[in-house]
Amino acid sequence: MSSCDTCVVRNRAICAGLDNQEIAALSAMGRRRAVAAGEPLIWEDDDSLLVANVIEGVLKLTTSTEDGREQIVGVAYPSDFIGRPFGQTSKASVVALTDARVCVFARNDFDRYAREHPELEHKLLERTLAELDRTRAWMMLLGRKTAPEKIATFLLEMSERLSETGCAVKLGPARRFSLPFSRQQVADVLGLTIETVSRQFTKLKNEGVIELPSRREVEILDRPALVALAG
Amino acid sequence: MSSCDTCVVRNRAICAGLDNQEIAALSAMGRRRAVAAGEPLIWEDDDSLLVANVIEGVLKLTTSTEDGREQIVGVAYPSDFIGRPFGQTSKASVVALTDARVCVFARNDFDRYAREHPELEHKLLERTLAELDRTRAWMMLLGRKTAPEKIATFLLEMSERLSETGCAVKLGPARRFSLPFSRQQVADVLGLTIETVSRQFTKLKNEGVIELPSRREVEILDRPALVALAG
DNA sequence: TTTCCTGTTTGACCTCGATCAAGGCGCGTT
DNA sequence: AACGCGCCTTGATCGAGGTCAAACAGGAAA
Numbered sequence: 001m002s003s004c005d006t007c008v009v010r011n012r013a014i015c016a017g018l019d020n021q022e023i024a025a026l027s028a029m030g031r032r033r034a035v036a037a038g039e040p041l042i043w044e045d046d047d048s049l050l051v052a053n054v055i056e057g058v059l060k061l062t063t064s065t066e067d068g069r070e071q072i073v074g075v076a077y078p079s080d081f082i083g084r085p086f087g088q089t090s091k092a093s094v095v096a097l098t099d100a101r102v103c104v105f106a107r108n109d110f111d112r113y114a115r116e117h118p119e120l121e122h123k124l125l126e127r128t129l130a131e132l133d134r135t136r137a138w139m140m141l142l143g144r145k146t147a148p149e150k151i152a153t154f155l156l157e158m159s160e161r162l163s164e165t166g167c168a169v170k171l172g173p174a175r176r177f178s179l180p181f182s183r184q185q186v187a188d189v190l191g192l193t194i195e196t197v198s199r200q201f202t203k204l205k206n207e208g209v210i211e212l213p214s215r216r217e218v219e220i221l222d223r224p225a226l227v228a229l230a231g
Numbered sequence: 232m233s234s235c236d237t238c239v240v241r242n243r244a245i246c247a248g249l250d251n252q253e254i255a256a257l258s259a260m261g262r263r264r265a266v267a268a269g270e271p272l273i274w275e276d277d278d279s280l281l282v283a284n285v286i287e288g289v290l291k292l293t294t295s296t297e298d299g300r301e302q303i304v305g306v307a308y309p310s311d312f313i314g315r316p317f318g319q320t321s322k323a324s325v326v327a328l329t330d331a332r333v334c335v336f337a338r339n340d341f342d343r344y345a346r347e348h349p350e351l352e353h354k355l356l357e358r359t360l361a362e363l364d365r366t367r368a369w370m371m372l373l374g375r376k377t378a379p380e381k382i383a384t385f386l387l388e389m390s391e392r393l394s395e396t397g398c399a400v401k402l403g404p405a406r407r408f409s410l411p412f413s414r415q416q417v418a419d420v421l422g423l424t425i426e427t428v429s430r431q432f433t434k435l436k437n438e439g440v441i442e443l444p445s446r447r448e449v450e451i452l453d454r455p456a457l458v459a460l461a462g
Numbered sequence: 463t464t465t466c467c468t469g470t471t472t473g474a475c476c477t478c479g480a481t482c483a484a485g486g487c488g489c490g491t492t
Numbered sequence: 493a494a495c496g497c498g499c500c501t502t503g504a505t506c507g508a509g510g511t512c513a514a515a516c517a518g519g520a521a522a
Contacts, residue, residue, distance in 0.1 A: 061367070063367065063368065063370075063371045064371075065371070065375065065376075065462055066462070067462070069375040070375070071370055071371040071374045071375045073367040073370045073371065074367065084360065084364070085360065086356070086357050086360060087360065087361075087364070091364045091367060091368065092367060115353065118349035118352065121349065121352055121353055121356055122346065122352055124356060125317070125352055125355060125356045125359065126317050128356065128359045128360055128363060129315065129316065129317060129318065129359055130318075131363060132359060132362060132363050132366065133315070133318070133322045135363065135366050135367065135370065136292070136294065136304040136305065136322060136323060136366065137294065137322065138370065139294075139302055139304045139366065139369065139370060139373055140294045140295075140296070140302040140304065142370060142373035142374045142422065143302045143373045143421070143422025144296065144300040144301070144302045144422060145296075190374070191373065191374025191375060231296055231297070231298070
């Protein structure tokens with residue numbers, strides 16, 4: 001297989017609703033690519049030259065101020081779409097948090113293909129609307145929630161997002177999981193500093209709400225307490 | 232005219248790319264409706280029963296916590312689309328900030344119509360992507376900017392958004408404009424308190440950066456200074 | 463004109479989370 | 493085992509912005 005069939009075939013987001021012929025055509029356009037943890041895929045303010053599809057791994061979407069403050073504005077999990085179709089520049093950088101595999105398309109080709117295949121555009125629209133909902137919920141967190149509330153909300157979201165990953169069967173939220181974020185990155189998601197994040201984590205541990213087996217591992221001991229704290 | 236032809240015809244967002252027959256069909260579905268300032272159009276967590284198109288006026292999109300904290304997560308101007316197609320519930324309340332006129336569609340009808348008219352879905356996709364970009368830029372503001380930066384950014388955004396309104400010719404950003412927000416609402420947009428907003432406004436006035444002819448009026452005296460402050 | 467009402471400004475104070483500064487821990491390398 | 497290097501935690505202190513309270517418009521009604 002010269003192109004990345006499985007890359008598209010595995011992807012329920014893009015494929016649903018397309019027939020075999022369409023899937024084959026999309027496959028021929030895409031190029032599978034491995035991205036190592038920490039490696040960038042798209043730079044903020046770059047010309048929007050490519051769009052991609054996450055097959056495996058987790059990536060962060062960030063914007064930064066000139067003086068180096070960073071805010072993570074989105075997180076892409078397997079089956080998520082990244083990049084900016086129908087736009088001249090992308091407004092966010094994309095960097096892999098874990099080793100990842102993605103399926104990359106030239107934006108021009110993808111745009112053209114999408115316009116000719118309404119089913120694909122419809123899928124894209126549904127996902128974009130869902131992402132907008134999620135982003136708006138995050139605005140409430142950033143603008144109005146306290147540090148303890150932010151941390152609790154974050155842990156609950158993580159436990160849900162990470163349980164779905166790569167699994168067709170819908171499991172409940174994960175009780176124990178491995179964070180794809182460093183403490184600094186958690187801070188960048190929540191609009192906090194690394195020290196505040198650390199302090200809140202240890203506070204929750206001391207209160208018996210969570211356990212921290214290692215730096216990246218989290219185990220939720222008392223979910224109801226976490227839900228109450230999330231507000 | 233029994234239905235709201237002009238409501239659709241005036242709307243460059245929805246109409247561009249549709250032929251006359253399609254516009255007529257859309258028109259037959261929509262119902263023009265006036266919304267008084269302060270009046271709600273959609274409630275948070277309601278079943279998503281309608282979608283709409285802003286013809287005139289400004290509306291706010293909000294989410295709230297149970298204890299009453301509010302965050303404005305979006306603002307809809309003329310030609311903007313509001314509501315949640317293809318979704319069971321809407322995640323935000325929509326309330327008019329000024330007297331407004333909108334063109335309302337039953338969500339079911341609209342969904343069906345959209346799926347049959349790829350050009351409409353494409354338009355919708357482009358707008359949703361643009362709105363997502365704008366929302367992500369706002370996340371950076373909420374998570375990482377200081378109060379003075381937030382206020383400066385807000386004033387610049389207002390001066391741009393309010394100059395476009397209802398005018399086909401692309402003017403530059405407005406030098407003087409009338410805020411569609413009360414101080415409390417500005418606070419809800421920026422994740423601040425009303426007192427902080429007020430103090431920052433008077434500080435800018437004392438520094439000669441802006442003038443405040445009345446409660447709602449703003450005149451920008453020193454735009455470069457504002458740009459510098461916005462960061 | 464005066465009164466009232468609501469939204470805004472201003473002041474005094476306090477708190478949460480940021481900042482600054484050590485230390486500690488896990489882990490790979492020599 | 494000892495060292496070095498990131499990352500994380502913990503402590504001490506500070507300050508931006510929140511909270512509480514009072515005074516101050518500006519517009520509508522009497």
